[in-house]
Amino acid sequence: MNRRVSFSSGALRLAALLSAGALAACAVGPDYQRPSAIVPAQYKEAEGWKPAEPQAAASAEAWWSVYNDPTLDALERQVEISNQTLKASEAAYRTAQAIVGEARAGYFPNFDLSGAATRSGRGAGASTSGSGSSSSRASVQNSFNATAQASWIPDIWGSIRRTVESDVANAQASAADLAAARLAAQSTLAVDYFQLRVTDEIKRLFDRTVEAYTRSLQIAQNRYRVGTAARTDVASAQAQLETARAQSIATGIQRAQFEHAIAVLTGQAPGDFKIEPVAFNYALPVPPTGIPSTLLERNPTIAASERSMAVANAKIGVAVAGYFPTITLGASYGQSSSLLHTLFTSASSLWSFGLTSISLPIFSGGLTTAQVAAARATYDQTVAEYRQAVLTAFQQVEDQLAASRILAQQAEVQARAVQAAQQAEQLTLNQYRAGTVDFTAVITAQANSLSSQQTAINLLQSRLVASVNLIEALGGGWDSKQLPDRAAVEASAPGF
Numbered sequence: 206m207n208r209r210v211s212f213s214s215g216a217l218r219l220a221a222l223l224s225a226g227a228l229a230a231c232a233v234g235p236d237y238q239r240p241s242a243i244v245p246a247q248y249k250e251a252e253g254w255k256p257a258e259p260q261a262a263a264s265a266e267a268w269w270s271v272y273n274d275p276t277l278d279a280l281e282r283q284v285e286i287s288n289q290t291l292k293a294s295e296a297a298y299r300t301a302q303a304i305v306g307e308a309r310a311g312y313f314p315n316f317d318l319s320g321a322a323t324r325s326g327r328g329a330g331a332s333t334s335g336s337g338s339s340s341s342r343a344s345v346q347n348s349f350n351a352t353a354q355a356s357w358i359p360d361i362w363g364s365i366r367r368t369v370e371s372d373v374a375n376a377q378a379s380a381a382d383l384a385a386a387r388l389a390a391q392s393t394l395a396v397d398y399f400q401l402r403v404t405d406e407i408k409r410l411f412d413r414t415v416e417a418y419t420r421s422l423q424i425a426q427n428r429y430r431v432g433t434a435a436r437t438d439v440a441s442a443q444a445q446l447e448t449a450r451a452q453s454i455a456t457g458i459q460r461a462q463f464e465h466a467i468a469v470l471t472g473q474a475p476g477d478f479k480i481e482p483v484a485f486n487y488a489l490p491v492p493p494t495g496i497p498s499t500l501l502e503r504n505p506t507i508a509a510s511e512r513s514m515a516v517a518n519a520k521i522g523v524a525v526a527g528y529f530p531t532i533t534l535g536a537s538y539g540q541s542s543s544l545l546h547t548l549f550t551s552a553s554s555l556w557s558f559g560l561t562s563i564s565l566p567i568f569s570g571g572l573t574t575a576q577v578a579a580a581r582a583t584y585d586q587t588v589a590e591y592r593q594a595v596l597t598a599f600q601q602v603e604d605q606l607a608a609s610r611i612l613a614q615q616a617e618v619q620a621r622a623v624q625a626a627q628q629a630e631q632l633t634l635n636q637y638r639a640g641t642v643d644f645t646a647v648i649t650a651q652a653n654s655l656s657s658q659q660t661a662i663n664l665l666q667s668r669l670v671a672s673v674n675l676i677e678a679l680g681g682g683w684d685s686k687q688l689p690d691r692a693a694v695e696a697s698a699p700g701f
Contacts, residue, residue, distance in 0.1 A: 232362070232363020232364075232366045232367050232370075232522050232526075233362050233363055233364075233367075233522050233525045233526050233528075233529070234363070234367055234518075234519070234521045234522020234523070234524075234525045234526070235518060235521060235522070237370075237374075237514070237515045237518040237519065239511060239514070240514065240588050240591065240592070242501070242591065242592045242595040242596075243592065243595065243596060244497055244498050244500075244501065244595070244599075245497050245599065246497070247496070247497060248494055248497060248602060248603060248606055249603060250603045250604075250606035250607040250610060251494055251606050251610075267281060267282075267682070268391075268676050268681040268682045269281050269391065269395055271490035271676075272395075272487065272488075272490065273488070274398075274487075276398075276480065276483070277395065277398050280394060280398065280467060280470075280471055281391055281394060281395070283471040283472065283473075284387075284390050284391055284394055284470055284471055284472075285387065286472070287471055287472025287473065288390050288470060288471065288472050289472060290386060290390060291383070291386055291387055291390060294379075294382060294383040294386040294387075295383055297379055297382070297383070298376065298379040298380055298382075298383050300379075301372070301375050301376035301378075301379040301380075302376050302694065302697050302698045302699070303698065303699055304372050304375070304376070305369065305372045305373055305376055305694055305695060305698040306698035306699045306700030307372075307700070308365065308368045308369045308371075308372045309369055309695065309698065309700060310700055311358075311360065311365040311368070311369075312360065312365060312369075313357075314355050314356060314357035314534075315355065315356050315357070316353070316354070316355050317353070317354045317355075318351075318352070318353050318354075319351070319352050319354070320350065320351040320352070321348070321349070321350050322347075322348070322349050323347070323348045324345065324346070324347050324348075325345070325346050325348070326343065326344060326345040326346065327343065327344050347544065348541075349540075349541070349544070350539060350540060350541040351539055351540045351549075352537060352538070352539030352540075352555075353537065353538050353539065354535070354536070354537040355535065355536045355537070356533060356534065356535045356536075356561065357533070357534045357535075358531060358532065358533050358534075359532055359534065361529070361532065362525075362526040362529045363522060363526060364522070364523055364526035364527075366522075367519045367520070367521075367522035367523045367526065368519070368523050369695075370515075370519040370522075371515075371516045371519035371520050371523065373691050373694045373695065374512045374513075374515035374516040374519060375512070375513075375516045376689070376694045376698075377512045377515075377688050377689065377694065378508075378509045378510075378512035378513050378516065379509075380688050380689060381505045381506075381508040381509035381512060381685075381688060382505075382509045384505035384508075384683050384687070385505040385506045385509060388505060388677055388680070388681045388683065389677070390470060391681065392673050392674065392676070392677040392681070393470060394467060394470045394471070395673045396669075396670050396673050396674075397463050397466045397467050397470070398463075398467060398480075399487075399666060399669040399670065399673070400459075400463050400666060400670070401460055401463035401464060401467070401480060402483075402485055402487075403485075403662060403663070403665065403666040403669075404456050404459050404460045404463065405456075405460065405482045405483075405485065406485040406662050407456055407659065407662055408453055408456040408457075408460070408482075409485075410655070410658055410659065410662065411449055411450075411452050411453035411456065412453055414449045414453075414651075414655050415446065415449045415450055415453060417651070418442065418445050418446040418449050418651070419446060421442050421445070421446075421634065421647060421651065422439070422442040422443060422446050424442075424634070424637065424638060425438040425439045425441075425442040425644060426439055426442075428638075428640075433640055434644065437644075438643075438644035441644055441645070441648055442644065442648075445648055445651070445652075449655075464478065464479070464480055465478075467480065487665070487669060489613075489665075489668050489669065489672055490672060494602065494606065494675075494679060495679075497599065497602075500595075500598055500599065500602065500679065500680070501595065502684055502685045502686075503679060503680030503683060503684055503685070504598045504678070504679070504680045504683075505680060505683050505685075506594055506598065507591075507594050507595055507598055508685045508688060510587070510590055510591040510594040510595075511591055512688075513587045513590070513591070514584065514587040514588055514591050516587070517580070517583045517584035517586075517587040518584050520580045520583065520584075521577065521580040521581055521584060523580070524573070524576040524577040524579070524580040525577055527566065527572075527573040527576060527577070528566065528573055528577075530563055530564060530565040530566070531562075531563070531564040532560065532562075532563050532564075533560075533561045533562045533563075533564075534559070534560060534561065535557075535558070535559065535560075535561035536556075536557065536558040536559075537555075537556065537557050537558075538554070538555070538556040539554070539555045539556070540554055540555070541555055598678065601674070601678040602675065602678045602679060604674075604678075605671050605672075605674045605675035605678055606675065608667070608671040608674075609668065609671045609672060609675060612664060612667050612668045612671060613668065615664060616661070616664045616665065616668060619657070619660055619661045619664055620661065622657050622660075622661075623654075623657045623658055623661050626650075626653050626654040626656075626657040626658075627654050627657075627658075629650050629653065629654070630647075630650040630651050630653070630654040632650075633646050633647050633649075633650035633651075634647055634650070634651075
């Protein structure tokens with residue numbers, strides 16, 4: 206009995222030393238440092254081009270407020286509430302938070318309670334031996350026990366800490382993915398919405414064209430009746446009119462598709478959703494780009510990629526910890542008796558405490574070495590992917606800056622072309638009334654005018670889409686400071 210008490214005291218001292226060591230030990234593996242990436246000093250495509258009035262959303266407003274459209278504002282806010290893709294991304298973030306809770310559970314010992322009650326017996330019987338015969342009486346035996354057990358694997362080498370570090374970074378990456386998915390859904394809705402409005406504007410153009418062609422047909426008919434025009438003029442005018450009517454009707458296909466897409470983005474059934482046509486009048490906001498280095502903090506896709514590097518870096522430490530021994534401490538206290546009323550007396554108590562196991566890896570066929578090599582290679586892969594994400598983000602910004610700049614120049618020239626084409630159309634029609642030109646000249650001038658106006662409207666659409674894409678590439682007002690820090694992630698993780 207004395208020897209047992211002595212061992213228990215030694216075990217307690219050993220446990221205390223191991224606990225202190227576990228708390229003071231440094232986690233094996235490299236500490237994370239964000240690698241460098243190629244960042245230009247300035248945006249090339251912004252050089253020499255200054256928008257007249259660059260606009261940015263006010264700090265308390267969403268990025269789409271720069272378009273000053275109440276309908277768009279209401280639709281965008283519905284995306285946050287009802288978009289099913291965002292709900293899936295949000296659930297993925299909550300899953301990542303729960304995984305942090307699972308990893309943190311490794312810091313604490315496991316406690317178990319168990320109990321049992323059995324009754325066993327043996328029947329009476331007779332047996333014969335060399336000395337004669339004997340008999341045994343029937344017997345019944347009861348057994349009762351209750352036991353509390355605890356076990357703990359101290360995190361001496363930091364494997365659990367590195368796992369928690371990895372899972373926290375993964376949750377932060379999931380939060381960045383959620384922000385990127387939200388921004389993508391919002392920008393997709395804005396693009397679809399502007400294309401719908403442009404389709405409405407094109408329909409209005411065709412409707413105005415139908416009215417103009419109707420007047421041209423009347424002129425041709427009047428001239429034909431008085432014998433100053435051929436029947437072919439009337440037929441040509443009629444064909445031109447019906448073609449314009451058909452084109453006006455055809456715009457309904459695209460409009461319906463854009464409307465249905467917007468309904469799905471806002472989490473609504475297309476059959477229950479409708480956007481009424483309104484007057485088309487949009488200014489073209491071009492947000493200030495800032496300096497390129499800020500893009501690393503403003504683009505959620507880059508932020509997600511950066512956090513993925515932290516995940517891979519921490520997993521190197523988890524793999525390196527496989528080289529070191531695993532120590533398990535255990536303790537138990539219980540009661541065992543054949544009589545229920547004596548179960549919880551001191552005479553029935555049983556206890557133990559000590560170092561239950563030490564597992565030191567000696568030979569595993571190079572498994573741990575291969576795991577460490579794989580973890581380091583995975584980290585190198587995430588570094589390359591991060592640098593590629595940075596380059597891609599800069600490409601997207603440069604693409605949209607170039608598009609905005611070139612489309613603005615093209616729109617300025619096209620506006621003059623529209624003015625000239627409309628003037629030519631009116632002059633040619635007047636000359637036809639006077640009988641100085643054939644109707645084919647009128648058809649040509651009217652077709653040129655219609656085409657020129659369509660091009661101008663399509664350019665406006667392209668400029669609106671480029672402005673949305675530029676805002677998205679710049680992060681839509683998002684900032685990496687919005688990512689939850691480690692304390693916030695661990696505090697929100699379910700568990701103890």
